[in-house]
Amino acid sequence: MMRQIQKAAVLGSGVMGSGIAAHLANIGIPTLLLDIVPRELTESEKAKGLTLENKQVRNRISEGALKKLLKQKPAPLASKKNLALIEAGNFEDDMHRLNEVDWIIEVVVENLDIKKKVFTDVDQYRKQGSIVSSNTSGISVEAMAEGRSEDFRKNFLGTHFFNPPRYLKLLEVIPTKDTDPDVLSFIKTFGEDHLGKGVVEAKDTPNFIGNRIGTYGLLVTVREMLNGGYSVGEVDSVTGPLIGRAKSATFRTLDVVGLDTFYHVANNVYEQVDGVEKEVFEVPGFMKEMVNRGWLGSKSGQGFFAKQGKEIVEIDPNTLEYGPRKKLKTAAVEASKQQKGTANKMKALIYADDRAGQLLWNIFSPVFIYSAELLGTIADDIVSIDNAMKWGFGWEMGPFESWDAIGLEQSVLKMEAEGTVVPAWIKEMLANGHTSFYKMEGGIKSFYSNGEYKAIKVNPKIIDLKQVKAEKGVIKKNAGASLIDIGDGVALLEFHSPNNSIGLDVIQMINYSIDEVAKNYKGLVIGNQGKNFCVGANLAMMLMEAQDDNYFELDMTVRQFQQAMMKIKYSPKPVVAAPHGMSLGGGAEVCLPAAHIQASMETYMGLVEVGVGLLPGGGGNKELYIKHLEGLPNGVDFDLQQVANKVFETIAMAKTSTSGEEARDNNFLGKSDGVSVNGDHLLYDAKQAVLHLYNSGYTAPARKKVPVVGEPGYATLLLGADGMRLSGFISEHDFEIAKQVAYVISGGKVPYGTEVDEDYLLNLEREAFINLVALPKTQQRMQHMLVKGKPLRN
Secondary structure (H helix, E strand, O other): OOOOOOOEEEEOOOHHHHHHHHHHHHOOOOEEEEEOOOOOOOHHHHHOOOOOOOHHHHOHHHHHHHHHHOOOOOOOOOOHHHHHHEEEEEOOOOHHHHHHOOEEEEOOOOOHHHHHHHHHHHHHHOOOOOEEEEOOOOOOHHHHHOOOOHHHHHOEEEEEEOOOOOOOOEEEEEEOOOOOHHHHHHHHHHHHHOOOOEEEEOOOOOOOOHHHHHHHHHHHHHHHHHHHOOOHHHHHHHOOHHHOOOOOOOHHHHHHHOHHHHHHHHHHHHOOOOOHHHHHOOOOHHHHHHHHOOOOEHHHOEOOEEEEOOEEEEEOOOOOOEEEOOOOOOHHHHHHHHOOOHHHHHHHHHOOOOHHHHHHHHHHHHHHHHHHHHEOOOEOOHHHHHHHHHHHHOOOOOHHHHHHHHOHHHHHHHHHHOOOOOOHHHHHHHHOOOOOOEEEEOOEEEEEEOOEEEEOOOOOOOOOHHHHHHHHOOOEEOOOEEEEEOOOOEEEEEEOOHHHOEOHHHHHHHHHHHHHHHHHOOEEEEOOOOOOOEOOEOHHHHHHHHHOOOHHHHHHHHHHHHHHHHHHHOOOOOEEEOOOEEEEOHHHHHHOOOOEEEEEOOEEEEOOHHHHOOOOOOOHHHHHHHHHHHOOOOOOOOOHHHHHHHHHHHHHOOOEOOOHHHHHHOOOOOOOOEEEOOHHHHHHHHHHHHHHHHHOOOOOOOOOOEEOOHHHHHHHHHHHHHHHHHOOOOOHHHHHHHHHHHHHHHOOOOOOOOEEOHHHHHHHHHHHHHHHHOOHHHHHHHHHHHHHOOOOOO
16 A cells, blocks of 8 residues: 555653654644643633633643743754644544544653553554554563554554654664564655654664663763762763764763653663673662752753853762862873874774773773674664664764774774673674674675675665765865766765865865856756855955955955855756755855755754854845845735845844754745755755756746845834844944945945846945954954854954
8 A cells, every 4th residue: 555644643742742743743744742631720720710621721731732842942843833733632532533644653651551551542543554653762562562453553663763853863663573564664764754764673672772772881881980980070071072972972961861761761671681781770879869869960950960150060979969070181082182083083092001991991892792792682783783873872883883993803802801701693703704894895885794794775865975986086176175976967066174164265166066067967966964064154264364454365255255156046057055054154155046955954054144243245145135035926016125124134133044944934945945854865855956957947047137125225224223232232343234234235325126236236245244354343253253163242
């Protein structure tokens, strides 16, 4: 049968349930959110004269969850308007409506009896063939399905989202012995292509893959901290980015997760295993005492770390008193910082004979062994285990990739010298001359499995630029960017300057790329796989020129940037921009003139130049204004001043989208631009957009004149800015910047409604940019941003 998820229901509206409902709404799926009926009235309900029979009382819990979605940080909704897709209800009045939906996700309390009771009702009301899943983090999926109808069991499985569902990539899918293979296959594909997840198939064991190994690793780390007499801060200083883990490292992560949540997850395994494993999963006494005292981390104001005045202090596990935060400083730590790449940093640390090396060896060694022992029990292959840890816990490398990185043979020799029992399958693997878990041959990555290497199946929607370059080389490159052939007649321009910032080298490559594509390709994608798409123009270079009074050179540079943006806009072949992460300032300016923008769902786009005392200099003011005009319906009278006001407000207040959808709400994206939910598929989607435009007979847009509000509109814009200055909301220098922004957007000294050409607007923008960059207060802002990484209000 052709399956589709056109409507869904989420049962349970806690943080996790409402977060899953929000993510379904983010991808456009109408969702019912149900919860229990309250048993008593609140004081405000009594005051309103309501009874337990009133609908607003009966739906209070799920309605309350919807209100919280709008306030939560980070935002579960990609756009506030997505809330309209979620409908609140309750388990007594609305269970019959489960026959309307294609997927029912249970997210009630982690208690088998309660879950089974919910599933009895679900079985009664669901339609035949609808998928039912449990978002349990550790209860047996098989046990939940017991006693249910055959059609229920066939369409039932575990779907374990990680919190927060919008942002964390991992989705563990856990089939039962009765799950129809077609249902499993459908949910895996749907999870990846529509929900944007990294999907891993797990077996029905306590805590599945991610939480089983992640919790084990955290508890081993706590054990080593206590045994070795390390402090909480010392452990965190070497278990973060140095070893390819999140900045929050170990204990800061526990503070964010919440010690009560962690205790529950650890206890779940503790109660279901025995022997040495049970000992590891017993939460240490000092952590139990922290839970008893309510010191749960961020949500309770204190945990492993607390704030005293302006200082962050760390807990002493022996006394439970707080003291100054410490860092582990050893020769190995310093040596590792000099190494390039996480693999080399890890190697320099793990084999070092000092306190840092000993700590990390004593953490990594048992985690490697534990992961190897669980192969076949929690997952069928090492790739699933590695991916679960990368996608669920933010590890740069999974346990088997990390083991390869430090050298499998060397580490096994050290383990055995210490009396560690290495699993037989690894000994056998080494005896047969296989010295790594992964191999790369002829551009194909394979993994070790049962005595042989098997190719890793890669979704064709994943384009790996490193691999493309390794196989095909590049068409042309310089220090700032490379032009790459990504197949099917499409080229890709990749920025790789520091922070992907735009300097003269990048501008040069933009010009070259447009010319090369015009001659030899169907179109161009501008995209990359860096942490961020582009954080703007090269600020250091501009400040240096300004401090040396090189305004002629600066004017030339800005002019070249503007011309390159116009070249993108009027390219004879389609140019598609593929922004992701931070796409700020010049990064947004590269996208705005493109024939199509294919943004990642997690795209934070804005023209933020006022934060450093400037205004957009690469045509951003003009392009955002034109985007607003183009977004208006045809043949409808509109107020040009309203458009100018909106664009002025967006630029003067440096408004930045918190998602690709919000970038559309802010008019950075037009109606026909796309948003890719799965960031790994972004370049593929952008490439398809190029091919679609090319095959549809794309031609460069005709040059049009732009209507502006002129002098009267300028006066109106200034009036608003002056009000903000007089009320103390903005400084004198902010007002000076606002004046320049207003002048550019209004089109200067012309009558209202005058139609001007784009070059005229670019000249205004460039003059204003040079005027601002010459001001001492702007240069102070630029300096502050470069040194401190945050804006200066002066």
